[in-house]
Amino acid sequence: MKVLPFKIPKPQQDALVFQDDLDLVFYDKLHQHEEIQLSLIVSGDGSLIVGDTINHYETGDILIIGSNLPHVFISDENANIPSHMLTLFFTKDAFGPHFFDLSELEALEPFFKRAEQGFKITSKKKHLTSLFYNLKQSSKLESFIILIRMLQITSIASYESLSSFIYDKRYTDNEGKRMRNVFEYTMTHFSQDISLDTISGVAVMTKNAFCKYFKKRTNKTYFQFLNELRIEHACKLIIKNNDLSISEIAYRSGFKNISNFNRQFKSVKGSIPSAYKQRA
DSSP: OOSSSOOOOOOTTOSOEEEEEEESSOOOSOBOOSSEEEEEEEEOOEEEEETTEEEEEOTTOEEEEOTTOOEEEEEOTTSOSOEEEEEEEEOTTTTOTTGGGSGGGGGGHHHHHHHTTOEEEOSSHHHHHHHHHHGGGOOHHHHHHHHHHHHHHHHHSOEEESOSOOOSSOOOHHHHHHHHHHHHHHHHHTTSOOOHHHHHHHTTSOHHHHHHHHHHHHSSOHHHHHHHHHHHHHHHHHHHOTTSOHHHHHHHTTOSOHHHHHHHHHHHHSSOHHHHHHHO
């Protein structure tokens, strides 16, 4: 199976695909697909990388990921709960190239605009959650009606964007594999020292070429991305392990210098770790 681009398996005549995924972890490869994705996290938590941004997801979250938007779920394997997600996939032209251009559906345009960068719903979640569960026993016609209702609700609900920058070209297979390898290595080894020599070797590029390549596709340097991943991990440790000291959290997150940890944490989260811990 190709990681990038990723094909959603579906019957040829079906415009909508509903998936009920239950496993130890979600699909943990960087991938993109033509379909727009609406997902309910029934259980599980972890990190979600969308475009250039690292997010945290948890039980009850409702996430929308746009067409061909690179993303990867990194399930917390130590959470001791299964990863369970309900997802509806569809393409904007699934019902004809001009269906969503109808004046009657003009109110749904905010959904498609927000989906370009991905977004997480922060209001009206109870209603949307019930619609996701209704999909499990719905006929094709009922699923279509539920989709339109979901789009209507998500077009007016409060939300948070999942990414701030989206590379405006689709990844080729080779580019996708290269970025996948870089992300996978980083997610596996972020608590260790990662040198530019090492990560450019993973990408099979010179150091200078890799720096330009990564910056062009994420709008940030590799080490900015690495620090954000480490800070996201530190936040999870702060929230879930109150008995850990700040210095221990820093070390487990890949920071060998506490002052650098404090500085990087404040740069990403807007406060120092001790203040964040008091609010958690």
